[in-house]
Amino acid sequence: MNNANNEYIIVYNIGELITSSDPWIINNAAIVIEKGNGIIKDIDKNITIKDKYDLSKHETIDVKGDPVLPGFIDSHTHFVFGGYRADEYLWRLDGQSYSEIMKKGGGIVNTVDATRKTSFKDLIDTGKNRLDNYLQQGVTTIEGKSGYGLNIETEIKQLDVMRSLNNQHPIDVVQTFMGAHSVSREFKDDKDGFVNYVIEEMLPVIAERDDVSFCDVFCDEGVFTIEQTKNILTKAKSLGLKPKLHVDEIAYVGGAELAAEIGAVSAEHLLKVSDEGISRMAKNNVTPVILPITAFSLQEKYAPARKMLENGLDVAVSTDFNPGSSHSYSIPLLLSLSAIKLKMNLKEIVKAVTINAAKALDRDEFIGSLEPGKFADLIILDAPSYEHLIYNIGGNIVDTVIKKGSIVHKKDKLQYEKNNIMKGDK
C-alpha cells in the first residue's frame, strides 16, 4: 500500500531545463514540487525521476519536450501610477526638449498630479491589468516603486495598491518606497526642505509597514545630490529599509560609488557610470540593474553592460515600466535590446532576468533559479529551444506560467476556430 499519494506535482518531459544555476542546462529533465508549499524537492533526468517516483500516483504536467526556465523577474518598475503622458512622448519624438515639455506642464509632476487624483480602485484596476500583461510574458516576481505621490498620503496609497495587488495576483510584488523621486510642488524652491520632509516625516511612517523592503532615491544631476541621497538612505537603513539607487543616468555624479559606500543592494540606470564606480560595485557586491528600453525610448547611449560583466558584476536588466521614459512592459523587447544594444549573450541575458534580478531584490535565496529548496516559479516556452528567446525578435514565446507549482497562465486560444468568420463583400 502506498499512502504517500498525490504528495507532489511532477513536471516532466522537459526538453531543455535551464536552471540559471549549476549545471546551466539539463536535457530531458523533470522537476518534483512539494504540493503544500510549492517548493522544488528534486530535479533530475526524466528517466531518473520516473524511477524514483511513481508518476501515476502524483499530479503531473507533461511539457512534451519544450524548454523550461525560471520565471522572469522584473526588478525595476514604476507600474502603479495615474494618467498617461502619451502627448509628451510625441512632443519628444518631435524634437522638443525636456525643459520645453516641463514648461507645458509635463514631466514627473504631471504624473504626480494624476496619481494624487486617481482613486485606489482605479489604481488597482490599471495595476492589475499591467500585472496580467507581465504574467503572460512569464514574469512571476516584480518590483514596484512608489514616488508618484511625493506626499505621505499618496505614497501610502501607491504602496497600499501594491500590497493589495500582491495579495490578489499570482505575481509577487516587491515594494520599494521612492518618496525622493522628484521634489514635490509644495517644496518647489526648497529641495533641502523636501529632503527633510522625506527623512523626518515620510520614512518613519513607511518603515512601520512590514510590506516595504527597499528605499530608493533618484540621485542625479538636477534631482537629488550625493549628500541629500546619503542622508535619506542612511536614515532609511537605520529604520530597516534596504537602499537602492537611481544613479548616473542623466550625468555622472559618482552614484555607483555612493551605492558601494552605503551598501546598496542595487544601483540602477548607470548610463554614465565611471570605471571606478564599476569596480567599487564589484567589490561591494552591488547588483547593477540596466534599463535598455529607457535608453531606447529616450534615444540615449546604452549603459556599459559588457564592462560591468567583464568586471564580474551580476548584471540584471529590467523594463523600468513608467509613464514617462519607458512606457513598456515588453519582456521580448527587453531581451532583444539586451542582445543587440547591450551586447549580452543568451546566458547572460537569461541570468539578467532570473537569478541576477533576484539578487537585485535580495531574494536569490528563494527565487531566480531552479534548484531544490527554491520556489517552483517556472515558465514553459512554445519553441524548440530557449535560443528562440533572442532569435524570435519582439515576440512572446511563453506558453505556460507556473507559480509555486500551480499553473497560473496558459497561452490563450484563438477564437476563430469556434466563431463564424465573415468574408467577402456581402
Ligand SMILES: [Zn+2]
Ligand atoms: Zn526608474
